[in-house]
Amino acid sequence: MKALVFERDVPRLAAARVAGAMRPGLGARYGPLSLDEVDPPQLPGASWVRLRPRLAGICGSDLSTIDGTASRYFEPIVSFPFTPGHEVIADDDAGRRVVLEPVLGCVARGIEPVCPACARGDLGNCERLAFGSLAPGLQSGFCCDTGGGWAAEMVAHPSQLHAVPDDLSDEAAVMVEPTACAVHGALRWPIREGDLVVVLGAGTLGLLTVAALRRMTPAGVIITAARYPHQRDLARSLGADRVCEPGELARLVRRLAGSMAYTAGTGRDQLTGGSDVVIDCVGSSDSLQQSLAIVAPRGAVVVVGMPASVRLELTTLWHRETALVGAYAYGAETMPSGERRRTFDVAFELVRDADLGRLVTATYPLSHFAEAIEHAATAGRRGAVKVAFDLRHEKGR
Amino acid sequence: MMPRPGFVLEVDRSTPPSLFWRGEGFSLEKLPAGRSRVVYAPEPLEPLADVDTAIRHALDHPIDCEPLRALLRPGMRLTIAFDDVSLPLPKMRRPDNRQRVIEAVLDLAADAGVDDVHIIAALALHRRMTEAELRHAVGDRVYDAFAPRGLLYQHDAEDPDNLAYLGTTAHGEEVEINKRAAESDLLVYVNINLVAMDGGWKSTATGLASYRSLRHHHNVRTMEHSRSFMDQHRSELHLSNRRMGKVLVDAGVKVFQIETTLNTDTFPPPFSFLSKREWEWNPRDRALYVATTKSLARTPTRLARKIFHSIEAPHQMTSVQCGEVGAVHQVTTDQVYRQQLVPVEGQTDILTMGIPYICPYNVHSIMNPILVTCTGLGYYFNLYRGKPLVREGGVLIMTHPTPWEFHPVHHPSYIDFFEQVLAETTDPAEIEATYEKSFAEDEWYRHLYRTGYAYHGVHPFYMWYWAAHGLQHCGRVIIVGGEPRAVRRLGFFPASSLDDALEIASDVVGRHPTITHLHCPPLMLADVT
Numbered sequence: 001m002k003a004l005v006f007e008r009d010v011p012r013l014a015a016a017r018v019a020g021a022m023r024p025g026l027g028a029r030y031g032p033l034s035l036d037e038v039d040p041p042q043l044p045g046a047s048w049v050r051l052r053p054r055l056a057g058i059c060g061s062d063l064s065t066i067d068g069t070a071s072r073y074f075e076p077i078v079s080f081p082f083t084p085g086h087e088v089i090a091d092d093d094a095g096r097r098v099v100l101e102p103v104l105g106c107v108a109r110g111i112e113p114v115c116p117a118c119a120r121g122d123l124g125n126c127e128r129l130a131f132g133s134l135a136p137g138l139q140s141g142f143c144c145d146t147g148g149g150w151a152a153e154m155v156a157h158p159s160q161l162h163a164v165p166d167d168l169s170d171e172a173a174v175m176v177e178p179t180a181c182a183v184h185g186a187l188r189w190p191i192r193e194g195d196l197v198v199v200l201g202a203g204t205l206g207l208l209t210v211a212a213l214r215r216m217t218p219a220g221v222i223i224t225a226a227r228y229p230h231q232r233d234l235a236r237s238l239g240a241d242r243v244c245e246p247g248e249l250a251r252l253v254r255r256l257a258g259s260m261a262y263t264a265g266t267g268r269d270q271l272t273g274g275s276d277v278v279i280d281c282v283g284s285s286d287s288l289q290q291s292l293a294i295v296a297p298r299g300a301v302v303v304v305g306m307p308a309s310v311r312l313e314l315t316t317l318w319h320r321e322t323a324l325v326g327a328y329a330y331g332a333e334t335m336p337s338g339e340r341r342r343t344f345d346v347a348f349e350l351v352r353d354a355d356l357g358r359l360v361t362a363t364y365p366l367s368h369f370a371e372a373i374e375h376a377a378t379a380g381r382r383g384a385v386k387v388a389f390d391l392r393h394e395k396g397r
Numbered sequence: 398m399m400p401r402p403g404f405v406l407e408v409d410r411s412t413p414p415s416l417f418w419r420g421e422g423f424s425l426e427k428l429p430a431g432r433s434r435v436v437y438a439p440e441p442l443e444p445l446a447d448v449d450t451a452i453r454h455a456l457d458h459p460i461d462c463e464p465l466r467a468l469l470r471p472g473m474r475l476t477i478a479f480d481d482v483s484l485p486l487p488k489m490r491r492p493d494n495r496q497r498v499i500e501a502v503l504d505l506a507a508d509a510g511v512d513d514v515h516i517i518a519a520l521a522l523h524r525r526m527t528e529a530e531l532r533h534a535v536g537d538r539v540y541d542a543f544a545p546r547g548l549l550y551q552h553d554a555e556d557p558d559n560l561a562y563l564g565t566t567a568h569g570e571e572v573e574i575n576k577r578a579a580e581s582d583l584l585v586y587v588n589i590n591l592v593a594m595d596g597g598w599k600s601t602a603t604g605l606a607s608y609r610s611l612r613h614h615h616n617v618r619t620m621e622h623s624r625s626f627m628d629q630h631r632s633e634l635h636l637s638n639r640r641m642g643k644v645l646v647d648a649g650v651k652v653f654q655i656e657t658t659l660n661t662d663t664f665p666p667p668f669s670f671l672s673k674r675e676w677e678w679n680p681r682d683r684a685l686y687v688a689t690t691k692s693l694a695r696t697p698t699r700l701a702r703k704i705f706h707s708i709e710a711p712h713q714m715t716s717v718q719c720g721e722v723g724a725v726h727q728v729t730t731d732q733v734y735r736q737q738l739v740p741v742e743g744q745t746d747i748l749t750m751g752i753p754y755i756c757p758y759n760v761h762s763i764m765n766p767i768l769v770t771c772t773g774l775g776y777y778f779n780l781y782r783g784k785p786l787v788r789e790g791g792v793l794i795m796t797h798p799t800p801w802e803f804h805p806v807h808h809p810s811y812i813d814f815f816e817q818v819l820a821e822t823t824d825p826a827e828i829e830a831t832y833e834k835s836f837a838e839d840e841w842y843r844h845l846y847r848t849g850y851a852y853h854g855v856h857p858f859y860m861w862y863w864a865a866h867g868l869q870h871c872g873r874v875i876i877v878g879g880e881p882r883a884v885r886r887l888g889f890f891p892a893s894s895l896d897d898a899l900e901i902a903s904d905v906v907g908r909h910p911t912i913t914h915l916h917c918p919p920l921m922l923a924d925v926t
Binding site: 046242244245248251252255258259261262 | 840
């Protein structure tokens, strides 16, 4: 079968890093990602099933892997060679359409008893990602045993599968996984009635986070900083009350929060008050530093965007008692009502309510993977949001 | 030789191109022959032969009032208020009118044994003046005698301890002004009347007022009903200020108004060609134009700005009168009209104007997009008496680079207004209803206004309201040479050249519109019949 395969190839990874630095996404042409003819993955256990992906999205974490900028932190929890692709809607053996919940937690790994996090339902926090009956891999798409969505076939544990209602399009269904990330990010910190919330970044994750905040939390004013016109329009339509350019954000927050300001030694405006919560869907040094500058004392910065190595001036965090909170993946959420729900269930509802299938703006066959990756890496400036592989007509399905 | 009056030139094929200001630069533009005209300001009037003598004479012979020396007595509280850095434009060569008048008043006060004297810059909601600007206005002698002892200071419209509420007008307008001025035995107001809008009761009721008071006449309704605010008899702005003046008088505030007028001698050499009529340019003028434009094109904007703001105008005083506010202002207005009035017959389809580097609110600062709007659609559009130069539904074309650039110290709330308010709407009424209060009461802006050199938080709103009548009247506004993104944010159309602008205007006024170019500065007032 055809599959995109990512190998541990240090020279090519270095080439990807150089190429990616020149132009985002260029690592796909020069790095260790290739389109190969490979054998389908073996079923790791009796209960496992085969999936034939229909659509598989390209995520920011995929892009950083391909461009060689991902943190080495992941090395022990991935296994090579792997087929990327963890945002997947697929057909299973029974012909049902299913969405993959890609985290490879204790149940998928055949570990009993499950770790405390998996016992709570907080799958993303699983403590056994490198252990059990599977090769290391934090998710399908990063594990050599399971394959990933960027192939004609992959395998999955039944606990990872969510049936797709007939009336939900493939495009909508492929948005469920990133939406689950956004739901988790929006609910990661308790947002109070009327809180001023800033979402940094208006790519897929930022936009989905806006949608989740508006529908799942009692947030007051939601502000989004967006660079491109289509992002601004989408942010508004998904529930942002105010949308500004990134360079205008601090001034807008200052005014809406009724804060004073001063120029800190960091050279950027440091607010004295600020936003109650900032959700950083970028995860860069710049975005995190800005988050710390605009968040109110004792407020929280929720890091949803995947950071790598960043450099931060943390005096403000110390002085203003800011909570810096990570938000990775999903599992189960405590809703504002107190109810405990699986994140994917909530995400399905949100995808439908907010018509999130419209965010899929381009699809490519596997054979055009380099163009697809470059498109995804430059989605904003090219007027796109989510770019995905369309495998519905792939040979070998 | 008598100075020549202003006049209207009908453009024909032999007419040389007309000068258009473009911020810190200018260009020559050929206007279509047979349907264009250019309005030129009158030449500068002869100044007073002996200014100091004229001032002393005016103080001894006031209008409808006792001589100033008769109003001064030992033990009294005397306050002298003066117009701020927004006047005149460009700043005049020293000695400034205010210095000469204040020194004369202080001489009389000293003769009378008055020793409780405060001197206050009547800022209203403008930025505070720097020491250099204060020295330029009142002179070193006055500054050194009063400022170090805290007796020369600037009005603070946000200082609740130093404001006095004096009542409301019959229209419900609250009158609140500087407490020291209100409680003095005599308030002497020293004015420079650059345009017909200045002076009268507007001096005290605006210059020394608080936001609580100013909002009653600095609003959209007032501006839309001031046609124009250069014509005090048809200006709701002036009616409101006069009503407030009555409250001041009824409350016992005794005002001795001193008003001065200037001629329109605006630009010194080597820029004096800017005031001349193009067909009268001699070879030297033409050479200067070419040299100046070419060198400005190579000069960084910041340096060009510095060069222009260092210009000191050779303005000279043409009259000084004092006494009762209303009576004085009538004489002053006649003097302004004598200098600036130009009869113009009929309206035009397109009004063109070059926006210069300066307006009242960017002295030593940046002419940001909001101020470009205010200068074009507020000030220049309103330089009329009778009816606007451009017909209702016509097109207004400005030339200005209109950079997306703001002075961060002087105009912090302008930045937010531009980014946050104009991004949502450009409708003055909606802006007033939705956003004004939050900006006016913003603690940060208040802090910067009171302790730094920032215009008040509400000031960009007033600039937008100033343009409300023009916005309501014109069918389209086009800015030639402006930064397209900034021009669009203003709600206007960007054009790369005058020809391009005329093409864009043709959607509104057809292919053969009449065009009138306001050749300004020097300042003028079109008397449109």
